[in-house]
Amino acid sequence: MISARRPTSAARVLLVLGASALLLAACGRKGPLDLPANSPPAPQLSAAPDTATDNAAKPGVFNSGYGADSAPAAPRGQKKPFILDPLLDSK
Template identity: 60%
Template sequence: MISKNRLTPSGWAIIVLGVSALALGGCGRKGPLDLPPTANVAPGAAPSDTETERAAQPSVFNPTYGSEAAPAAPRGNKRPFILDPLLGN
């Protein structure tokens, strides 16, 4: 008897794509775990940055960085767009 339970190339492709999607989905921010807001800092730990120092540092995870600065360029003239009537603009 011949078994029909062998994987075809498309079956292997699905398995490889699934495993690679799971592996890449586990990627995240590199570094130590974040402490809960109510956690106490260990006595031997280095002092942490204050909120003002943290706000002054550029970072991908700091959405408020540069919000106080003036815009780099003045606003241009409004140009019409094909979806303006649908968007109500």
């Protein structure tokens, strides 16, 4: 006796719901965020071409040199005790 395993109707429903959730997760518009209804209209910026020096001064994921020479954004805070400090501070 050979029995073929077929997914039950509940498993099919879960499979269809999971696939549709994945497909619908990426739906949306590409573009800037919508402004609230009572806000003034945003000023239109002219599209000026970026130069290499302008690009180097902009923060970004792929710009590893941005902010390397500047001071830290916030001063160091006080050290708070943690339960694992004796294990972590051992050398």
